[in-house]
Amino acid sequence: xxxxxxxxxxxxxxxxxxxxxxxxxxxxxxxxxxxxxxxxxxxxxxxxxxxxxxxxxxxxxxxxxxxxxxxxxxxxxxxxxxxxxxxxxxxxxxxxxxxxxxxxxxxxxxxxxxxxxxxxxxxxxxxxxxxxxxxxxxxxxxxxxxxxxxxxxxxxxxxxxxxxxxxxxxxxxxxxxxxxxxxxxxxxxxxxxxxxxxxxxxxxxxxxxxxxxxxxxxxxxxxxxxxxxxxxxxxxxxxxxxxxxxxxxxxxxxxxxxxxxxxxxxxxxxxxxxxxxxxxxxxxxxxxxxxxxxxxxxxxxxxxxxxxxxxxxxxxxxxxxxxxxxxxxxxxxxxxxxxxxxxxxxxxxxxxxxxxxxxxxxxxxxxxxxxxxxxxxxxxxxxxxxxxxxxxxxxxxxxxxxxxxxxxxxxxxxx
Numbered sequence: 568x569x570x571x572x573x574x575x576x577x578x579x580x581x582x583x584x585x586x587x588x589x590x591x592x593x594x595x596x597x598x599x600x601x602x603x604x605x606x607x608x609x610x611x612x613x614x615x616x617x618x619x620x621x622x623x624x625x626x627x628x629x630x631x632x633x634x635x636x637x638x639x640x641x642x643x644x645x646x647x648x649x650x651x652x653x654x655x656x657x658x659x660x661x662x663x664x665x666x667x668x669x670x671x672x673x674x675x676x677x678x679x680x681x682x683x684x685x686x687x688x689x690x691x692x693x694x695x696x697x698x699x700x701x702x703x704x705x706x707x708x709x710x711x712x713x714x715x716x717x718x719x720x721x722x723x724x725x726x727x728x729x730x731x732x733x734x735x736x737x738x739x740x741x742x743x744x745x746x747x748x749x750x751x752x753x754x755x756x757x758x759x760x761x762x763x764x765x766x767x768x769x770x771x772x773x774x775x776x777x778x779x780x781x782x783x784x785x786x787x788x789x790x791x792x793x794x795x796x797x798x799x800x801x802x803x804x805x806x807x808x809x810x811x812x813x814x815x816x817x818x819x820x821x822x823x824x825x826x827x828x829x830x831x832x833x834x835x836x837x838x839x840x841x842x843x844x845x846x847x848x849x850x851x852x853x854x855x856x857x858x859x860x861x862x863x864x865x866x867x868x869x870x871x872x873x874x875x876x877x878x879x880x881x882x883x884x885x886x887x888x889x890x891x892x893x894x895x896x897x898x899x900x901x902x903x904x905x906x907x908x909x910x911x912x913x914x915x916x917x918x919x920x921x922x923x924x925x926x927x928x929x930x931x932x933x934x935x936x937x938x939x940x941x942x943x944x945x946x947x948x949x950x951x952x953x954x955x956x957x958x959x960x961x962x963x964x965x966x967x968x969x970x971x972x973x974x975x976x977x978x979x980x981x982x
Contacts, residue, residue: 720869763788
């Protein structure tokens with residue numbers, strides 16, 4: 568649209584124009600992503616060129632066909648689930664309902680447009696696989712992909728203590744002239760500014776785009792807002808008032824610095840990409856997962872627990888992992904406690920683990936409650952001792968918590 572309108576395209580926009588005066592060169596690759604789908608979580612990334620499509624499944628332990636209440640209302644999905652339950656699906660038809668996913672997928676989209684024959688393990692396509700994998704990894708870095716940060720951790724990063732930051736108050740600067748022209752700015756990066764004058768009562772707010780011409784008897788009223796922040800308070804300015812051009816120095820750091828800027832100062836994303844690079848090592852990665860249980864970041868500790876759950880296959884490994892993961896039932900990060908509790912339930916350590924999940928099912932954070940409900944849903948029959956709490960969760964203020972709880976109740980009440 569910007570290109571068609573003849574407007575210069577800002578450097579931060581990732582999309583490329585394919586029409587208009589600023590039409591870009593065709594892309595060599597296009598990218599796709601899948602994260603949370605209503606009440607279900609998954610992390611899938613894809614890249615394709617004109618010939619091949621590469622898919623990276625970051626949660627290969629999960630089925631493609633997770634239960635999503637809205638999707639299950641569709642007649643087509645209902646029929647697919649009916650046929651799958653009755654054993655009526657054959658060959659590729661069953662792919663959607665497989666219990667797990669491959670870590671990597673590679674398809675020849677020219678000869679296999681329906682993406683049925685996964686070539687990721689075919690030696691003949693190893694060079695293509697490596698190329699597409701490298702392109703995918705480069706894209707994740709360039710776009711500051713935050714998908715590997717569990718949502719409760721991400722929420723805490725954006726809103727510490729579940730509280731929204733305030734957008735910084737607008738700053739006024741007079742540019743001079745017979746009539747005063749007032750420039751309005753805001754120290755919060757990415758904020759928009761709304762304004763009006765006292766002589767325009769009832770006309771509503773205007774979006775600030777250029778200096779405002781202000782007459783001697785007029786008062787300018789402005790406020791700033793940014794998605795993910797609370798609006799600033801309203802600020803007034805009239806000719807003769809002390810200019811606020813030095814006010815930026817008085818703004819607090821938390822109101823000025825965006826979470827992404829803070830994130831880029833850390834090595835969190837690098838460490839997350841590193842631990843997820845262990846996915847295809849199987850048992851060989853177990854020592855690294857044990858080491859990562861002590862990582863400084865809750866997000867990394869979370870993936871370490873998931874890694875141990877997926878790859879500890881021997882009795883001795885599980886005994887050692889139980890002792891290590893049991894400590895994390897008291898971890899400061901709620902999502903780590905949830906992952907630890909779900910793992911311990913799977914490993915026949917239900918009592919204390921269920922207590923942890925029930926406590927977190929009442930957490931003030933919506934995303935924590937959703938994840939606690941999902942963990943209870945996944946452990947299935949082992950959640951029966953706390954069915955009264957799940958019934959209470961079906962009336963949770965959050966619709967996604969309700970949906971997960973209803974699915975769990977349908978399962979438990981059907982037996």
